[in-house]
Amino acid sequence: MRERPFIKHYPPGVPAEIAQLQHRTIPDLLRAATEGNENNIAFTQCNWNGMNGSLRFGQVDHLSDAFAVYLREVVGLEPGDRVAVQLPNCLSYPVVVFGVLKAGCVLVNTNPLYTPTEMAHQFSDSGARAVVIIDMFADRLTEVLPKTDIQTVITARVGEFFPPIVAGIIRIVQRYWDRSLPPITVPHTRLGTALEEGRHRLETKEKDQRLAQYIEGVDHDSVAALQYTGGTTGVSKGATLSHGNLLSNTEQMLAMAGKHIRPGKEVILTALPLYHIFAFTVSLLGFYYTGSRNILIPAPRPPSNLKRAFENYRVTWLPGVNTLFNALLNERWFVEHPPRHLFASVAGGMALHESVAKRWEEVTGSPVVEGYGLSESSPVLSFNPLGGMVKPGSIGIPVPSTEMRCVDEDDNPVDIDEPGEIVARGPQIMLGYWQRPEETEQTLTGGWLHTGDIGKMDEDGYFHIVDRKKDMILVSGFNVYPNEVEEVIAEHPGVKEAAVIGVPDPASGEIVQAYVVRSNPDLTKEEVISHCRKSLARYKIPKHVKWRDELPKSLIGKILRKDLRSEILGEEASSGSAAPKSSAAP
């Protein structure tokens, strides 16, 4: 194993390697977490108006047992069958997901906001045989189901497991005020009915034996979840995560947090969607395992929807993304009364801006530590160590049992502080992409996960993200990283935001082109370019500057450079000059 300079920065008590996994499967881990914790609250769903419902560890365990029985004995699923779960953060989520895993089936996490086209792709690609969906969106299935192998539809309500009167009120409001309950045209079973049936069957026969039987053949290498991701190439594909991957990453994350997570005492607020791997592993598995109370927020937008949850519960941990931290800091109620019991926040998913991190720590009086990971790595690869050296702007040091380095085009490690593609190795790295051997081969070359991110490792072994590899621009043989150029442009007071891409050029291969949204309408292109001259090498300075009213963005607000690139390619194609396929194209 190559030298790991970061080990010396592990805070006391954090091991270099995680111990042999204590559990064979995720269901084993769940059961261990429940033991002795039966009467403690595991999950509380808090709606925007403060209406809430809770499940205790014991209840979650029983209900998910019942759901496992239903899937295996009523629906007739086999071990390894895929079950799509399309739920927002709600009490049904842990019940259903734990049930799927206890049944020995494979979880296919699905974004509830997906369009029918996206749903159809994900369901058919994964070969899902059943779907559990929130009733608000189940009308989309009419269009989706014929394109898939799904035979079983189970619907859940937003107020599932709430006190009956509150659930009734929520239902009435949804039906008559929000009108958010469309008619469902496909045959379906209510989650409540499914659980009742499962429970009924459990009562009649040997319970533990049958549940053990479901996961008899399941071990570390068995697939637990397909986590769909755009990854480094365009089309969405399933990162195949095994029980061992997820168990390892849970242990790695907890090892890194060390004594800072007090078993049975933490209250974690989950505003991030659980279908995303970050919240799934860190928030759901990690904090369930430590006996924490998990406050689930079904709809975190607008951010004022979090007000009641912060008022009513003593939140101690908050996983978030830059967008969330920044949004909360712009809410007056939050800034005036920041959560008093907050111990730490963890950031991932996207770059945490240093200014946001700094202000967060000022306002809440507690640290926010940034980490890094991908769906392909279950997801955690690195973190800034709590109680150790935290480097702002850095994604931290690799978690225990993880090797991480930056490599050049030929997979040779580059020097300290030199940019190269981040590659990683460890027990949390996926088995591969679901039924895509070619992409798997490309991504897992030589046993290392190729992240597609360009990063640098400093002399302490801390990693820093430079840019996405596919966004890198090659100007006459020199690498230009759009992030760097964008940051310089954005420093100009007349600029609101900027995006930089490479466009094909006969002379230098590619040239730098900037798209700028102005805050000062009088700003000229020459001013932008001369501003860049002050801090950038010549080859990095944009050749062309184009004004935009807004930049194309993804659902989560990331600027989509690929959309700008395809615009250029489209223009050239339509103007007749057959554009050479740029290496930068997605």
Next chain:
Amino acid sequence: MDMSLLPTLVGMTLPEIDPDEFVKTSETILLVLMAFFIMLGMGASTTPRDFFSALKRPAGLIIGWVTQFGIMPLLAFLMVYVLLVPMTDLPQAVIWSVAVSALLMGSIPGGTTSNIFTYFSKGNLALSVMMTTNSTIWAVVMTPLALYLYGELLLAGWIMGIDTRTVQDLQIPLANIMVTIGLMLVPVFLAMTIRRYNANIGAVLELVGGILGILFIVYLIVTWVPRNWGILAAMSWQVYFITICLGLFGISIAYNIAKMIRLHPKNARTVGLETGIQNGPLAITIVLVSYRDSAYLAHVLIVPALYTLFIVFVSLFVTLYFRRANLAEEQKIPSLL
């Protein structure tokens, strides 16, 4: 002056008013009960922190006090002076009676109605409750003081002899004031306590309170239109103007002042509504108690009665505007992941 001169003001005889019948006891009880449960619901939307916040940054409370007792009485006085005093073709005593009630309307504090509209306008309910409490307590001193000052000012400019029953005769019913404050604070603190122990009951109370609040507004409109029918049909435009614009101008001026001194938009909306929405029922009670045996009871009641009706429409209109403003201010963020 006697009642025979009345038609010249209103075109027809004002209906006879029986002080015991004008607001029936059963109705009072119903309204008190509604107000109690509405405030219970509103209270469930707050936490003690909200109240500490308002105390920690007293700008809202202070500016609210200034607009309440500085601007509203002045506004009433100016409108009376410009619109009513020149009406020389009318019996002076009649005009004087209307003028007195307009001044009273301007000098009275805010009430529960302002809390309800603040809630629906997505304002700062804790601030609203504290402003109402504050202004209601201060009213014991400030309302008679403002009435006395502006009354004297008005009297000084008056030409002809008038009924000597002057503003000083108005009695501020202390018991009523205590009830007003109690009816607001008790349910609010009760609701905060309930919510602390069971957030679900709190949320349900809030929802029920909101629905009751809407019913309350509808009730006011439905019952006050027929009650005022005789007056509505006959009143001169000046009286319409005063009873509509006292609230409307009060809200707008206070809101803009609050915005100018850069209060948070939620607080600015609260200050606006709190200032412009006066405690109509309290004014009516004061009139019914003070003018019980007067021949001018009906006249003095005109402004409070009409104000109480029109302020509901004015506030509804303002609330819709404020809600849109709130929606526009709401942070728009992309999906988190």
